[in-house]
Amino acid sequence: MTSAGSGLTLLQTCALSLLVFTGASQFALVGALAAGGNPFTAAAGAFFLGVRNAFYGLRLSQLLALPRGLRPLAAQWVIDETTAVTLAQPTRRSARIGFTVTGATLYVLWNLTTLLGALGAKAIGDTDAWGLDAAGPAVFLALLAPMLKTATERAVAGLAVLLGLGLLPVLPAGVPVLAAALAAPAVLYLEGRRRGGARADAREDDER
Amino acid sequence: MNTWIAVAATAVGCYAVKLAGLLVPAGALERPLVKRLAALLPVALLAALTAQQTFADGRALVLDARAAGLAAAAVALVLRAPFLLVVAAAVLVTAGVRAMGG
Numbered sequence: 001m002t003s004a005g006s007g008l009t010l011l012q013t014c015a016l017s018l019l020v021f022t023g024a025s026q027f028a029l030v031g032a033l034a035a036g037g038n039p040f041t042a043a044a045g046a047f048f049l050g051v052r053n054a055f056y057g058l059r060l061s062q063l064l065a066l067p068r069g070l071r072p073l074a075a076q077w078v079i080d081e082t083t084a085v086t087l088a089q090p091t092r093r094s095a096r097i098g099f100t101v102t103g104a105t106l107y108v109l110w111n112l113t114t115l116l117g118a119l120g121a122k123a124i125g126d127t128d129a130w131g132l133d134a135a136g137p138a139v140f141l142a143l144l145a146p147m148l149k150t151a152t153e154r155a156v157a158g159l160a161v162l163l164g165l166g167l168l169p170v171l172p173a174g175v176p177v178l179a180a181a182l183a184a185p186a187v188l189y190l191e192g193r194r195r196g197g198a199r200a201d202a203r204e205d206d207e208r
Numbered sequence: 209m210n211t212w213i214a215v216a217a218t219a220v221g222c223y224a225v226k227l228a229g230l231l232v233p234a235g236a237l238e239r240p241l242v243k244r245l246a247a248l249l250p251v252a253l254l255a256a257l258t259a260q261q262t263f264a265d266g267r268a269l270v271l272d273a274r275a276a277g278l279a280a281a282a283v284a285l286v287l288r289a290p291f292l293l294v295v296a297a298a299v300l301v302t303a304g305v306r307a308m309g310g
Contacts (some may be wrong), residue, residue, distance in 0.1 A: 039214035040213075053229065059247060059249065062243070111284070137263050188244060
């Protein structure tokens with residue numbers, strides 16, 4: 001959508017949306033190219049923003065249990081939105097349906113809006129004035145809330161928010177979110193230590 | 209030509225990481241600790257992403273109408289409002305605060 005104004009052709013803009021299909025990476029690439037960056041540095045920045053999809057894949061492969069042959073096809077749809085929807089499903093069947101429907105819908109809509117945007121169709125004015133930029137995080141919040149069942153999940157989410165926001169001004173785009181992923185191993189480690197400590201205390205009690 | 213190189217490199221790289229996650233053999237994820245970690249990673253990533261979409265303007269942290277919208281969504285969630293109502297609350301409150309010049 002922003003790419004038409006930064007020197008990408010219609011074909012390049014649409015190819016980017018169809019082949020990359022990770023919003024943040026696309027915007028980063030277009031921004032870097034518009035700023036006159038060389039193609040490899042620009043691609044590296046976009047790549048960083050896409051790395052989190054690998055972590056999503058780890059969890060999705062457990063939840064979806066896809067046949068090997070389907071995985072290369074499903075891979076293109078492994079993004080923030082499909083992961084959030086899939087994780088919120090109670091059963092494998094609904095997880096598969098959620099992943100497929102979200103993936104297909106977003107893929108079609110995303111590429112359609114890219115095409116329309118690149119063709120120069122005027123958007124519905126300033127979407128920010130309608131508050132629509134709050135819809136994205138609100139959807140994530142609604143999908144995330146039921147996952148925060150135990151203290152562990154809440155601690156991970158809380159620490160991730162602190163890391164993601166705290167590192168935002170100091171690290172290049174895409175890296176703060178990856179750094180926030182460290183909240184997961186950090187909380188697991190602390191939890192393990194506390195449990196280990198509790199066990200040691202119990203042993204001391206026994207000896208007394 | 210340079211642009212095509214960048215588009216191709218990004219497409220290949222982004223697809224490769226997506227596929228990599230899916231192709232990790234199930235056996236490698238059997239260990240309880242790895243399983244716990246794989247389950248908690250998306251929670252961390254999505255939480256950080258939600259916070260950034262609410263409080264970030266480029267690389268600066270800002271407190272604007274979106275924060276009010278997300279607060280409204282959080283209240284709606286606590287009140288067990290249905291999904292669409294939660295999102296609608298965020299959008300309406302954000303638009304409202306902006307209309308008032310916030």
